[in-house]
Amino acid sequence: MSEKSEASDRTGPSAASTGTAPGPQPESIRFFGTTWVERDGRYALRRVGVALGSLAAAVASCFVLRFAYQGLEIADIGSFVGILVVLMFGICSAIAFRKTWEGFSRRPAEPAGEDNLRNLKTIGFIGSLLAYFFRSFLEAPGEKLRRTEYEAAVAQYAKRRSARTGNPAGRKTPKGRKPRRK
Template sequence: MSENSAAPGTPPGTAPGPQPEPIRFFGTTWVDHDGGYGLRRAGVAVGSLAAAVAACFVLRFAYEGLEIAEVGGFVGVLVIAMFSICSAIAFRKTWEGFGARPKDPSREDALRGLKSIGFIGSLLAYFVRSLTEAPGEKLRRAEYEKARAQFEKRRSTRTGNPAARKTSGRKRPKRG
């Protein structure tokens, strides 16, 4: 968030203060729930569920390919277990990401491959969260409100023009 930029929907320079962080597919419409926010949430929910269903069909075709290749039952069980476990982990990590910033970004980078394999879990987490709010809205709203409160607190402690303050014991020469 930038400290000296205008709030969304206001012309630049009219309302100084922190700027809300945009959310993918929502921009800054999550702040006031305007600009088609409800339709965007519905679209994200439907889109993520449709993508998860399509991904399940793709995985089914891949599994059928394994059956056609006659690789054996053990490999089929391993593939199903791998996608199930990775999807569960991806769901959990994606869900946690909606509520808090990662404490260790390097660990998140290390889990990127696992989350890619379990992409269905991430899509389902996105779907479930979009039923109640924009994914990540709660976290960004808390950060935004905290930044606004800090800005207002700093702003209220400043009074008057600092250039017009009198210095102790010294008089300024008059300009003529």
């Protein structure tokens, strides 16, 4: 069964005829789609895959950086520049880890600040990969944030729906007035 037909089976016949369920829709997470909502569709296998993939990418990246450092040693540029390169990657990786980890639990207060850190996070990509690896042990990276937002939206939608008194199209028109035609 495809994911689309599984979704329509869960939501009922009215949603199947329109293609989407009424109300708020869950936000998709990279590598997980919307399987995080019900934790179905091989969710656990995907978490293991993300953890192993991010760890393998981090290890491969460390080897690439090691080869780059060996290139600096071969060029004989001096120990000071070598120390600066190691410090730069270490500090950038630590900042990227922290910012990526924070991004899993809350939205950035100012998106412009995140854009300014994009280059720093690119240099410290190993930190971001390690954040993905460690977060995959707890949940799909970013699941907690999206789950709280989705549950709040569903609760707000249910509250708005319960406040309605009925179908306005089914109301009778007052005597003496004919309904408008389009």
